[in-house]
Amino acid sequence: MNAVVLLGPPGAGKGTVAEVLVDKGYRHVSTGELLREQIRLGTKLGLEAKTLMDQGQFVPDDVVVGMIRDLIESVDSGSMFLFDGFPRTLVQAEKLDELISDLCGTLKNVFLLECPDDVIVSRLSGRRTCSKCGAVYHTAFNPPSDDDGCDQDGCELVQRADDSEATIRKRLLVYAEQTAPLIDYYTNKGLVDTVDATQSIETVRNAVLEYIA
Numbered sequence: 558m559n560a561v562v563l564l565g566p567p568g569a570g571k572g573t574v575a576e577v578l579v580d581k582g583y584r585h586v587s588t589g590e591l592l593r594e595q596i597r598l599g600t601k602l603g604l605e606a607k608t609l610m611d612q613g614q615f616v617p618d619d620v621v622v623g624m625i626r627d628l629i630e631s632v633d634s635g636s637m638f639l640f641d642g643f644p645r646t647l648v649q650a651e652k653l654d655e656l657i658s659d660l661c662g663t664l665k666n667v668f669l670l671e672c673p674d675d676v677i678v679s680r681l682s683g684r685r686t687c688s689k690c691g692a693v694y695h696t697a698f699n700p701p702s703d704d705d706g707c708d709q710d711g712c713e714l715v716q717r718a719d720d721s722e723a724t725i726r727k728r729l730l731v732y733a734e735q736t737a738p739l740i741d742y743y744t745n746k747g748l749v750d751t752v753d754a755t756q757s758i759e760t761v762r763n764a765v766l767e768y769i770a
């Protein structure tokens with residue numbers, strides 16, 4: 558197996574990069590989705606995770622890594638994985654290395670999407686959501702044709718609490734704190750490929766394609 562890891566702040570366009578890699582045959586692994594699936598299936602691991610999440614606690618590294626191990630071991634050894642939202646901690650990164658080496662796999666690249674906080678704030682804080690149908694607009698990049706309402710139904714456009722500047726800045730701070738040790742860890746291994754996420758989607762796509770070529 559081989560794997561790539563995707564690191565980047567919320568709003569940097571991780572979805573765009575993930576799309577490129579999925580087109581190239583990578584299997585997109587989101588730990589959030591895996592956990593929800595375990596919970597849905599009612600597995601022992603899922604029940605454990607649900608109890609913790611219901612109490613507002615983080616799911617421990619062991620549980621997350623166990624889930625990733627099960628997934629990797631259950632598929633063909635030639636598979637390619639894209640990890641998104643994992644590893645989140647240094648312990649998880651070390652466990653991932655162990656796991657990959659147990660399976661004689663390779664961690665090929667760690668894509669680091671870089672985008673200044675101010676750019677992310679302006680991208681995310683301009684988002685407006687229709688209060689009725691949930692359609693998403695952007696005051697600068699994708700404004701509704703009628704200033705006052707949704708193009709579909711004319712209903713009021715609102716800013717979600719998640720998209721307020723204060724909330725975004727807080728999330729960016731948490732991201733920076735969590736990710737800094739991971740960036741160091743992978744930089745020391747010579748694995749980090751930096752992508753300038755302020756560029757156009759097309760340029761970002763091409764940069765990623767060049768890195769994995």
Ligand SMILES: [Zn+2]
Nearest residue numbers: 687690707710
């Ligand atoms: Zn609408």
